[in-house]
Amino acid sequence: MAANNRRMSGKKGAQVGSGGQRRKGLEGKGPTPPAEMRKGHKKNRVAGAKARQTARRPAPRGRGGKSTSELVVGRNPVFEALRDGVPASTLYVQQFIDNDERVREALQLAAERGGINLMEAPRPELDRMTNGLNHQGLVLQVPPYEYAHPEDLVEAAADAGEDPLIVALDGVTDPRNLGAVVRSVSAFRGHGVVVPERRAAGMTAGAWKTSAGAAARTPVARATNLTRALEAYKKAGIVVVGLAADGEVELGDLQALGGPVAIVVGSEGKGLSRLVGETCDFRVRIPMPGGAESLNAGVAAGIVLYEAARRRR
Numbered sequence: 247m248a249a250n251n252r253r254m255s256g257k258k259g260a261q262v263g264s265g266g267q268r269r270k271g272l273e274g275k276g277p278t279p280p281a282e283m284r285k286g287h288k289k290n291r292v293a294g295a296k297a298r299q300t301a302r303r304p305a306p307r308g309r310g311g312k313s314t315s316e317l318v319v320g321r322n323p324v325f326e327a328l329r330d331g332v333p334a335s336t337l338y339v340q341q342f343i344d345n346d347e348r349v350r351e352a353l354q355l356a357a358e359r360g361g362i363n364l365m366e367a368p369r370p371e372l373d374r375m376t377n378g379l380n381h382q383g384l385v386l387q388v389p390p391y392e393y394a395h396p397e398d399l400v401e402a403a404a405d406a407g408e409d410p411l412i413v414a415l416d417g418v419t420d421p422r423n424l425g426a427v428v429r430s431v432s433a434f435r436g437h438g439v440v441v442p443e444r445r446a447a448g449m450t451a452g453a454w455k456t457s458a459g460a461a462a463r464t465p466v467a468r469a470t471n472l473t474r475a476l477e478a479y480k481k482a483g484i485v486v487v488g489l490a491a492d493g494e495v496e497l498g499d500l501q502a503l504g505g506p507v508a509i510v511v512g513s514e515g516k517g518l519s520r521l522v523g524e525t526c527d528f529r530v531r532i533p534m535p536g537g538a539e540s541l542n543a544g545v546a547a548g549i550v551l552y553e554a555a556r557r558r559r
Contacts, residue, residue, distance in 0.1 A: 340383035425456025426544025432460035488526035
């Protein structure tokens with residue numbers, strides 16, 4: 247009975263069975279949302295219009311991407327990489343290492359270049375990092391290379407007011423050949439090198455060293471599909487010239503080298519792949535009176551680049 251009296255009393259407060267609805271009704275609804283999120287507000291309409299406009303824009307093309315980081319292992323290789331200007335992010339030095347001349351020179355070069363972290367690590371950690379290679383207490387980490395997009399090379403030529411001069415490598419797997427080509431492209435004022443994403447040499451520490459510093463000023467672009475990249479060049483008005491020992495045109499007779507051109511160099515053993523060869527506007531041979539069957543990619547590219555540069559004077 248006492249419970250019934252309490253339920254029927256005139257005292258104010260939450261009634262039994264109300265579930266605290268009155269208390270909830272008094273609670274705030276949180277901070278007022280910004281104007282851009284309030285339906286009907288002018289700023290909300292403006293934000294919606296911008297979103298729709300952005301959605302209609304074509305998506306930006308993917309860039310060339312990055313390679314993976316690389317480790318240079320051993321006292322002489324680390325010293326040479328630092329001396330030759332190979333990009334580096336961290337130099338790992340083994341704890342209690344014998345401080346010989348090569349170690350002192352490597353540390354001095356790293357300090358002089360600046361921007362390279364010096365990390366001391368126990369030998370077991372360096373063994374783990376290098377999968378048991380003979381690191382001799384020095385390990386240099388080379389950061390991932392940032393590749394350009396093939397179309398960037400054309401845009402760079404346009405910005406300079408010049409006809410594009412590009413070298414594409416088809417099936418070249420030796421990083422030293424890539425470095426040599428980059429060096430030649432830089433020497434003859436070319437606008438960059440294109441490499442396929444798969445089954446091809448990339449910008450490793452070896453390629454950097456062979457380029458003798460040219461890789462710092464000559465972009466390397468990576469193409470997901472080299473044939474499609476060359477077709478895009480052709481649509482942009484660039485003549486695609488493939489080097490082949492059995493080419494139909496001799497190098498000295500090719501007038502197209504004086505204009506916008508992409509020179510395609512194949513591997514020393516197999517030459518151009520079938521699809522790439524069929525994509526080329528011309529297949530050109532380099533006359534070799536000495537009777538050599540072929541030239542490596544770096545030498546072949548240098549000869550053709552020289553001829554192209556000579557005609558552009």
